Amino acid sequence: MIRFIVRRLIAMVGVVLVLSLLLFFWLRSLPGGPVSAILGERATASRRAALEAALGLDQPVYVQYLKFLERAAQGNFGVSTQVLPGTDALDIFWMRLPATLELSFFALVLATSLGIPLGYFAARRRGSVLDNTSIVMSLIGVAVPVFFTAFMLKYFFAVQWNLLPVSGRQDPGLDATRITGFFVLDGIMTREWDAAGNALLHLVLPSLALATIPFAVIFRITRASVLDVLDEDYVRTAEAKGLTARTIRGRHVLRNAMLPVTTIIGLQVGGLLAGAVLTETVFAFGGIGQALYEAFKDKDYAVLQVLIMAAAVIYVLVNLLVDISYAIIDPRVRTR
Numbered sequence: 001m002i003r004f005i006v007r008r009l010i011a012m013v014g015v016v017l018v019l020s021l022l023l024f025f026w027l028r029s030l031p032g033g034p035v036s037a038i039l040g041e042r043a044t045a046s047r048r049a050a051l052e053a054a055l056g057l058d059q060p061v062y063v064q065y066l067k068f069l070e071r072a073a074q075g076n077f078g079v080s081t082q083v084l085p086g087t088d089a090l091d092i093f094w095m096r097l098p099a100t101l102e103l104s105f106f107a108l109v110l111a112t113s114l115g116i117p118l119g120y121f122a123a124r125r126r127g128s129v130l131d132n133t134s135i136v137m138s139l140i141g142v143a144v145p146v147f148f149t150a151f152m153l154k155y156f157f158a159v160q161w162n163l164l165p166v167s168g169r170q171d172p173g174l175d176a177t178r179i180t181g182f183f184v185l186d187g188i189m190t191r192e193w194d195a196a197g198n199a200l201l202h203l204v205l206p207s208l209a210l211a212t213i214p215f216a217v218i219f220r221i222t223r224a225s226v227l228d229v230l231d232e233d234y235v236r237t238a239e240a241k242g243l244t245a246r247t248i249r250g251r252h253v254l255r256n257a258m259l260p261v262t263t264i265i266g267l268q269v270g271g272l273l274a275g276a277v278l279t280e281t282v283f284a285f286g287g288i289g290q291a292l293y294e295a296f297k298d299k300d301y302a303v304l305q306v307l308i309m310a311a312a313v314i315y316v317l318v319n320l321l322v323d324i325s326y327a328i329i330d331p332r333v334r335t336r
Contacts, residue, residue, distance in 0.1 A: 019312045034301040078302030089302035098181030099287030104272040106207040111214035119222025141216030150209035150282040167284040214268040225257040266322030270315040
């Protein structure tokens, strides 16, 4: 097991390096470049030359990349010029991270708690009304863009029917204690139940919007996986031996069907981070997604660097955890 984890860690480092290389060249290919973004209308020839020398942009590309890696390893990505002017870019990431993690967690809980049971029961009742209805729902979930779902939910539930908050993470006038940055958790820790409840209400619509695509994918993979397992000889053998339905479901069907589902759930984390850009922007949620949108719109290169690199590292780490959990569930994976 240790050798398996070491191999995955080495592969993870290689992936992060490749991603950093792509990010480095992509940012420098954007129109205007960091010098124009920082100087703006003051970008005279002398100012540009001075700032390029200060940033090391007058040096060879490979030297710039090595310095970029060195600064990234030290957590030095520069200072924000537009999102929060004068604030360290890494500090902006840490400030915005709890909002995105909270939103992604609730969206993933919704997607898995609905997708796995529904996929299992749809497979058990293949061809039934439940099965056909669930398939149609999953197709709609995959086909409809996240931003459209977010706008529809916001329009009907918040604007038209006034059932849920329109935007934000909590009501502005609410006097809530901040400890971790996770508003629901903070409210529970301080026993400020009104603050925790208010934060939960603000999470309902963005979580639903963000969960639609992961739910559809998890449902379809669960259904297909359970159908494959139900046709296996060992399931029929277990039934012939007279084992109880509960034993067959737990030991033979669900355990084996969950192998591909586990991988898919891990991969959906990357989709959640991508969908959070649109969802957080629609609901003004104040997380990494909204900060990434603002940084790209306003050409804040320092914030773009840290947010994209951080998202890539989080995605790779989650996939490492998925690989480890996969190896725990199925020991055969460790030898591959």
